[in-house]
Amino acid sequence: MAAEYFDAIPTDFLDPGMTVSVEVDGFPVAVANVDGEYYAFQNLCPHQGTKLGGRKLDEGCFITCPMHASRYDVRSGECVRPSNEDNFDQDLMIFPVRITDDVVQVAL
Numbered sequence: 001m002a003a004e005y006f007d008a009i010p011t012d013f014l015d016p017g018m019t020v021s022v023e024v025d026g027f028p029v030a031v032a033n034v035d036g037e038y039y040a041f042q043n044l045c046p047h048q049g050t051k052l053g054g055r056k057l058d059e060g061c062f063i064t065c066p067m068h069a070s071r072y073d074v075r076s077g078e079c080v081r082p083s084n085e086d087n088f089d090q091d092l093m094i095f096p097v098r099i100t101d102d103v104v105q106v107a108l
């Protein structure tokens with residue numbers, strides 16, 4: 001079955017270098033704008049569930065959890081620095097994205 005895409009946010013609501021928290025079909029998702037390319041990932045840190053969306057990206061494509069400093073590449077979900085509490089290093093779930101009529105759509 002083909003993936004079902006849901007509206008997440010208009011493209012012009014999200015500046016390059018920023019992320020935002022959205023609900024996609026009731027699921028907490030974060031969307032990032034990496035130099036005009038959009039990426040979607042789980043909004044809650046896999047370590048202890050701290051919200052990630054709404055923070056600036058650093059070095060263009062990385063987000064750092066404010067709780068224990070885990071760092072993730074939002075393009076791939078890869079955990080590039082583990083939690084400073086217990087070295088937990090699970091990657092973020094990421095979701096397919098497409099743009100339709102200037103709206104970022106995310107497939108769950």
Ligand code: FES
Pocket residue numbers: 045046047048049050065066067068069070083084
């Ligand atoms: S909750 Fe995110 S690193 Fe611990």
